[in-house]
Amino acid sequence: LTVGPPPTPIPNPQVVATDFLEVNREELQRWVRGEPGAFDWSPFIQHVCKIEGRGEPWQEKERRLRGRLRRILPIDVHCADPLGAPLRPPADALLSTFCLEAVSPDRAAFGRALLNVGSMLRPGGHALLLGALGESFYLAGAARLPVVPLDEDDVRGALSDAGFTIRDFRSYAMPPALRTAVDDVQGVFFVHAQKPLEG
Structure with a gap:
């Protein structure tokens, strides 16, 4: 990857997720809302935290990701x-x-x-x-x-x-x-x- 100065942080970054199928979009919405029975992404988030090695609790990363996922669009x-x-x-x-x-x-x-x-x-x-x-x-x-x-x-x-x-x-x-x-x-x-x- 290109090496250069650190990127300027984006204030209040937002994540937009997309999917063709309505059933998939609804499943993402259920996860964002924290509904029981929604797909459990925690093993993946824990793995990302381990790779990053910053000591960030995975629950905090999950909370921030939920807060940044503002739109789920077709x-x-x-x-x-x-x-x-x-x-x-x-x-x-x-x-x-x-x-x-x-x-x-x-x-x-x-x-x-x-x-x-x-x-x-x-x-x-x-x-x-x-x-x-x-x-x-x-x-x-x-x-x-x-x-x-x-x-x-x-x-x-x-x-x-x-x-x-x-x-x-x-x-x-x-x-x-x-x-x-x-x-x-x-x-x-x-x-x-x-x-x-x-x-």
Whole structure:
């Protein structure tokens, strides 16, 4: 990653979460409201606190995250305006994990989806992408869902075509011990990319 002076803290940062399915958005709302029976994210939050190593109690991080998650919006990444209207203000950063390749029927659609979600970023904004390499399907219960199988060149090319500058690109082969019958993923990629500044 690029080394430079520490970033200026954003006052009162907000998190906007999105999902195509209403049932998923409602599940997130239940977690934000702290309802009994909502999905338990605490193991993940505890792991993040351990990685960060700041000694922050995970309960405090969870409380702050709930307070910052102000909007949970429907999204369709295949629309030029994925949220139905431009995001105001545009996002400083965008995080997408195992999403765009799973909802795109082919490589061209993946590239268009990346361009569409990139439109929600401010100039100079950052995109963090985590995704699958060489995956053609995954199972959700009894349903077998298709995935567009990507390689590193596909991801790099789509980012370039969408106008992003790649700041860091890492990929990992999936060890046989971690492969399961729920998909045929061959590896994963992590990308930090940046939208160019205007002018």
